[in-house]
Amino acid sequence: MPFPPTHEPADWAEADSGRVVRPYAITAGRHTPDSGSEFHLTTQVSSVAARRSTPRTATPEQIKIVHLCQDRPLSVSEISAYIDLPINIVQILLSELLAEDLIVIRSPDLHHDVPIATLEAVLNGLRAL
């Protein structure tokens, strides 16, 4: 697998749809998450309380995510929207954070019907709006 080119400081000034750093530079050239199949659009993410002080090796984007998810869980999609990075990139960052035990996640089961009790709970919640 070819290494991505290193980014010179001049690249930071390049206009690229509003983003200064090219997305694959954020992920150090990785293109697929280790456990990407778990990070669905609605997978819930929460920071681990005991690990709120992130390691020195954490990147700015990783730190942003940990802070974002420390007060309440957020979905992969919400994280992507709030930090303004594509889902694909966020999935890679989250797999790194998960490997470091900085976050915990809960993935939806996309291959089985939810129980009727869950449908009824959703219905009741909607009716209460």
Next chain:
Amino acid sequence: MDYGHSDTTTAAPVTSPPGIEHHPLPLSVKIVIAGGFGAGKTTLVGAVSEITPLSTEERLTQASIGVDNTDGVQHKDGTTVALDFGRITIRDDLVLYLFGTPGQSRFWFVWDDLALGALGAVVLADTRRLADCFPSVDYFERRDLPFLVAVNCFDGAQRYQPDEVRHALDLEPDVPVVLCDARDRQSAKLVLVRLLENLIRTRSGQRR
């Protein structure tokens, strides 16, 4: 707290290191909001969402898009497709997400991501351009994802009866057709309520 144990009501395992404290993670479910361009998808999501609709991007690889990809935003690294979505917290342990389909129906790769594991879908019909929702109806029929059609009543648009829309879209008899105003919270809420009622009715009626 039970870590690493399955939640018996949802059968979804929680991935966490034992003994580590964190906020309990809710179960997440989603409903897809589809329809033609300008039909009112983001409006409807915004009417019921507890947050202002957010926008996220999915990046498509060259392998997943066709040659004609002028409708996405072109970057050197590929094409990205924007998705609008909202959320409704049902309970501490249950969150509902509403995802709008991309502006153009050609991004089936993204539609597949949205439809996978969804409770069901709403197809918003704009009576000024009824044919625009044919692709959505076709898609959900082929995927066998339960859906209903919500006729968005725009000011000045000709009023159609649900039966006329049903006939024009050639819908199966078990697909509900409802009228709505996507801008109105109560009206939008009733669309989702109707979808859930239909899902429960269908599920209860199945013999296993």
